[in-house]
Amino acid sequence: MRFRVLGPVRVSPRTPTAAKPRAVLATLLIQNDKVVSTHTLIDELWGTEPPRTATTTLQVYVSQVRRVLLEGEPDGRQPLITRPPGYLLRVSPDDFDLAVFERLRDSGRAAFARRDYAEASRQLREALSLWTGPALSGIPHGPTLQTSAIRLEELRAEVLEQSISADLRLGRHQELVGELMALTREQPLRESLQGHLMVALYRSGRQSEALEVYRRARRSLVDELGVEPSPALRKLHERILTSDPALAWRPTADPTPRPAQPRDVPVVRLPAPLPDFTGRTTELGHAERFLAGTGPVDSRVLAVSGRPGAGKTAFAARLAHSSGDRFPDARVLLTLRDAGGRALAPEAVITALLRTLEAPHASGAPADVLHARTRGRKMLLILDDAVSEAQVRPVLAALPDATVILTSRHALGALEGVQHLVLDVLGRAEAEALLMNCGGAAMADDPEATAEIARLCGGLPLALRVAAAALAARPHWTAADLARRLADERGRLAALRVGDLDVRGSLLTAYRDVTEDNRHAFRVLGLAPLPDFALWSAAALLATDPAEAERRVEDLVQARLLEAVRRPDRLTPVRYGFHALLRGLALDVLAEESPHHTSPATARLAEAFLTLTRHADARLAPSRDLMPPPATAPPALAPEDIVGPSPLRWFREESPGLLETIRQTHRAGLWHLCTALASAAAGYYEAAALWSDWQESHELALDAARETEDLLAEAVVLRSLADLEWQRHHPNAARDLYRLAWQLFTRAGHRVGAGRCLSGEADVLLGLGRVARAERNYARALSVARTEADPRGEADAERGLALVAQREGRLPEAHSRLTACATAAARAGDERWHAYATRRAATVTESAGVTQPLEVRPGVWLFPES
Incomplete structure (x- = not known):
């Protein structure tokens, strides 16, 4: 055999002497006949910190491997070719020990399944004889080779155990005792080997030694893992204790195997089961009821759908592995795409099924042959990664009796007589459990970081597995280290790649499946x-009308690239959003493919938000905002329909997105939009007491105003920040900001703004007990408001003078001032301030209010110093 990986990596006639070229060869061999990307090879050789010359150095190593491979090719054909985005190695299965091993393993398992134990033992022992040491030894292991070595060693153990099972059924128990004693000393925690040794000793007349094996095995499990033996091993112990006659070996009535008929040979073509499969209890129960024929619908087809990385294939394989008794004729998984990710035609799927089911050559249409091959048989066929209903309809028609599980990113809702099951992301507890199961001690030692990793992965099973593998491949990392790397949304997908496990690549398949129009929509x-958006936001970003925006958005929902959430209690009952990892992908591909769309799209969204926010603010607090209207024409929106009669309700729903848009305008350098949006939102932030949002948005807006040297915008923002400091009970900071804003309003020639700053500073002075100075400021503010015809400023100043009068005991004057405040608020159209002034006027009493809390602005109370 020319190529060997089942032991030290070797190739005849000459193996590369340097370790890294051997590692390149091994990585290509493990992926024989598949393209291995340059990134995967670089990651394998140098990990996460490759040298600057990594690509050039890799090319040198590949050249060395090519020279070695060419020496063994009599016809001069080069088996290693360049195939973007990397390299492809094609070697004959007969020349490759791993391919021969897998062929012997499959034929040995098939012989075992048909109870031809002699043939099974021969094939499996021949497979084991190919091993010359630990798999892939003699070379450094990166993530791909490390994972592959673990998988191959597990396959070796599986084949060894099955060969021992075959030998035990052939009565070779005495010959097995020595081998099993050595194996159990090497692997004391592998219960299946302990059980085989107990059976071999018992059948050899050594019952006491068999019981001693159990005692030692139990002690090892308790001491090392803190667990009792499995129920199967405990049951075997009880049977040996009671000398169960059924445990003794008896030769079969006819030890000569008879030629098996095709239907007697089970065809099993399934990926290896995941040993750490976690969760999905409810979904598995639903699917098992379907397989048992006890589900709510009489159907033979189950369509399992879900986003990329949701674990649909692993879920279906798990079902198949646990259903051998129900489907003795065949259990097969067939992928419905080619190596390039393109959908197979229905005819190609049928032909591939015939080949997989080992159907004899027969004349006639392939669909008819498949129909005849599967008729009356108990088969479970998994058609994995279906693209559309049209792809699978002809296949299902050729499988009238087989039970079929379809997996697809789409719901395949147009198929008739099909049960549907959707796999969503894992819940918090299941996601954390999966990380613990896959990531080992590093995850278990830091449950807080593990919970954060689960959140950042969005509960997506593939991402969780890759995150755990990334941690296992880097023992110098902690779970907290990984969580920090995943916290950066723009770099998260890059961190979720280990060897050939690549979350980004999996998600990209769904992106590439949709039309270019929908890819553009996904990017933009x-x-x-965040966290979700209404349809008007999509229309603004896509620069299209709402009907076209809805069509594209719904297409993306059907493709599992977007999520739709229905909330009947919300002003906008249907809202859309991204899974955390898919949003990262959208931003990635936007930066790569459409970077020039970023700023215009952000501007369109901000202009739409500004139109709606100014409309809602004008309903909530008319004439409060002193920023001039935007110079550009607003987008074609219907604010009355979108905001509706309750501006507070609209603000509550859109507030997170509004703050995120303010951040985006600042990042994009859209300075005027940044200041205008923050100013328009200030009234809601005050009414809802959203101090942190108020602070963040206005700090960004202040920076934007200073970038453009816009005195008026800076003054507006500073006055709003002064209001915030006053409400946070920071009087000195508030007074300084009011004075600075007054100066800027005055320099800008904006007397209305300057007058309102006087009322604000007076509020601070009144709270500090400087009543006379406060009264002078209120009076100056009132004079400015009347001169400038500013009814809102007038209402504010009258309110302040009423507070002074009440504090000084001039109650009739306080009542008169509050009445004047209500009149001015009515002229301004501000129902909230009008109700406040009317309410206060009705409650002015004999008390001067010095020792009682006062409502000094609508919803804002001043508590006296104790």
Whole structure:
């Protein structure tokens, strides 16, 4: 055999002497006949910190491997070719020990399944004889080779155990005792080997030694793992204790195997089961009821759908592995795409099924042959990664009796007589459990970081597995280290790649499956505000009308690239959003493919938000905002329909997205939009007491105003920040900001703004007990408001003078001032301030209010110093 990986990596006639070229060869061999990307090879050789010359150095190593491979090719054909995005190695299965091993393993398992134990033992022992040491030894292991070595050693153990099972059934128990004693000393925690040794000793007349094996095995399990033996091993112990007659070996009535008929040979073509499969209890129960024929619908087809990385294939394989008794004729998984990710035609799927089911050559249409091959048989066929209903309809028609599980990113809702099951992301507890199961001690030692990793992966099973593998491949990392790397949304997908496990690549398949119009929509909608967005936001980002925006958004929902959430209690009952990892992908591909769309799309979204926010603010607090209207024409929106009669309700729903849009305008350098949006939102932030949002948005807006040297915008923002400091009971900071804002309003020639700053500073002075100075400021503010015809400023100043009068005991004057405040608020159209002034006027009493809390602005109370 020319190529060997089942032991030290070797190739005849000459093996590369340097370790890294051997590692390149091994990585290509493990992926024989598949393209291995340059990134995967670099990651394998140098990990996460490759040298600057990594690509050039890799090319040198590949050249060395090519020279070695060419020496063994009599016809001069080069088996290693360049195939973007990397390299492809094609070697004959007969020349490759791993391919021969897998062929012997499959034929040995098939012989075992048909109870031809002699043939099974021969084939499996021949497979084991190919091993010359630990798999892939003699070379450094990166993530791909490390994972592959673990998988191959597990396959070796599986084949060894099955060969021992075959030998035990052939009565070779005495010959097995020595081998099993050595194996159990090497692997004391492998219960299946302990059980085989107990059976071999018992059948050899050594019952006491068999019981001693159990005692030692139990002690090892308790001491090392803190667990009792499995129920199967405990049951075997009880049977040996009671000398169960059924445990003794008896030769079969006819030890000569008879030629098996095709239907007697089970065809099993399934990926290896995941040993750490976690969760999905409810979904598995539903699927098992379907397989048992006890589900709510009489159907033979189960369509399992879900986003990329949701674990649909692993879920289906798990079902198949646990259903051998129900489907003795065949259990097969067939992928419905080619190596390039393109959908197979229905005819190609049928032909591939015939080949997989080992159907004899027969004349006639392939669909008819498949129909005849599967008729009356108990078969479970998994058609994995279906693209559309049209792809699978002809296949299902050729499988009238087989039970079929379809997996697809789409719901395949147009198929008739099908049960549907959707796999969503894992819940918090299941996601954390999966990380613990896959990531080992590093995850278990830091449950807080593990919970954060689960959150950042969005509960997506593939991402969780890759995150755990990334940690296992880097023992110098902690779970907290990984969580920090995943916290950066722009770099998260890059961190979720280990060897050939690549979350980004999996998600890209769904992106590439949709039309170019929808790919464009997916990219641009990555700029939509978090955590979700309404349809008007999509229309603004995509520069289209709402009907076209809805069509594209719904297409993306059907492709599992977007999520739709229905909330009947919300003003906008249907809202859209991204899974955390898909939003990262959208931003990635936008930066790569459409970077020039970012700023215009952000501007369109901000202009739409500004139109709606100014409309809602004008309903909530008319004439409060002193920023001039935007110079550009607003987008074609219907604010009355979108905001509706309750501006507070609209603000509550859109506030997170509004703040995110303010951040985006600042990042994009859209300075005027940044200041205008923050100013328009200030009234809601005050009414809802959203101090942190108020602070963040206005700090960004202040920076934007200073970038453009816009005195008026800076003054507006500073006055709003002064209001915030006053409400936070920071009087000195508030007074300084009011004075600075007054100076800027005055320099800008904006007397209305300057007058309102006087009322604000007076509020601070009144709270500090400087009543006379406060009264002078209120009076100056009132004079300015009347001169400038500013009814809102007038209402504010009258309110302040009423507070002074009440504090000084001039109650009739306080009542008169509050009445004047209500009149001015009515002229301004501000129902909230009008109700406040009317309410206060009705409650002015004999008390001067010095020792009682006062409502000094609508919803804002001043508590006296104790």
